[in-house]
Amino acid sequence: MIEVTDHNGVAILSLSHGPVNALDLEILTELPNVLAQVADARAVVLTGAGRCFSAGVDLKRIIDGGAGYAQEFIPALSTAAFAWFTHPKPTVAAVNGHALAGGCVLAAAADVTLMSGGTIGLTELAAGVPFPTVPLEIMRHASAAVSSLVLTAKTISPADAAAIGLVDRAVIPEDLMTVALGQAEKLATVAAEVYALSKKQLQQPAVQRIESLRALDDPAVIEIWSAESTRDFLVEFMASLGRK
Template identity: 35%
Template sequence: MAVSIAERAGTLWLTLLRPPVNAIDLEMVESVTRIVEETKPDHPIVLTGKGKSFSAGIDTTAFAAYSKDQRRDMVLGITRMVCALVCHPAPVVAAINGHALGGGLVLALTADYRVAGAPDAKFGLTEAKAGVPFPIGAVEVIRHEIPAPLLRNLTLTSRIINQDALLEAGLIDQVSQPDNVLIAASQALHVLKGQPGFRAVKRQVRGLLQARLTALVEKGDDPFLKAFGAA
């Protein structure tokens, strides 16, 4: 099973579950998407990873073994997955418990609030180094969430940074002790969901990204499918 879920007091706790580094494969993409899309719109979500990694990004070994159709499903599925998370009406909080690289960092950036508790963890957008482009949905997320100069630097150099640099850049909202990250995420979520205007304001401030991702899902295409060996 690529993910685990638990419901506590009306909150869905969604844990990425592919040891040792929770690398993203097609099963995980489809599972996360289905779970989020089926979650009631008034139920908040906490997204985290099992063990010492949030997610190290795409499982390139699994992806290399996929058929062309599976690769297409994976690339388009990533756009649908990030769309589901960004468009969820209730608060989504990322409890970043460890390394978040490539698609793992993109997943964290879909959240409305991000808590990190991994002072030794590595963060980066290393697709150029890995030899693959970003799915179009991931591009939309990072363009909206990362300031342009930092985005250029992170993506074109594959530079690795730590959580302090993420906090300074405003890409995460809070740091906690490693053994306290889930509690801190829960506390942050309590504050978010207690605001009566949260859903309306989320539509205002994240509506452009929501609309763009929704349009891409409806289009069902990606201009870089050929580069993924999926066209």
């Protein structure tokens, strides 16, 4: 589900999970394990195999899995996003296509985010589900435009995302991995302990908010994601996508 290759000491992680790299329990459980396996890499680049970076949560699995699946899924999503966000080595997201909902969170959680195509946005509210604490605080850390992105559920182009600081740079598709690897190499020239400490210092407010809010907020989030009314809404939401 996550393909790992090495490029001169830089680990390239490619999400390879179906046609749109949808996020389900299995791939989210795998991501922290893979990050631990590449702990000695000089830097890490995350990209998507195929035409998408990640189209977000696999809503069909949420519908089919019922309350029990949702109750496992939300903690796994939070754990995976937090592991990527706080990985001590330099991280670069090479966003090669649509990055929606949870895919947007993974893109924004990198130290540097490059995007070459598709659209990006936080579509959770359009699907009728709230944010867990970890993804929301990652987005608050990453972008000053988070309120507009969350509450409107709009999706935007790479150029528009760069204009509001959601991504660092829009690049043409054929240059994406070259630029991403070059950026990773550049970040990796900083002494590892200096980089890790500086990253930890920058992320400290977000991490503190996560630690103080997660135990209070996430039970309410899980309750809504697990509710029968949410399942009914998701069924209609998925049907509406098929009618477009």
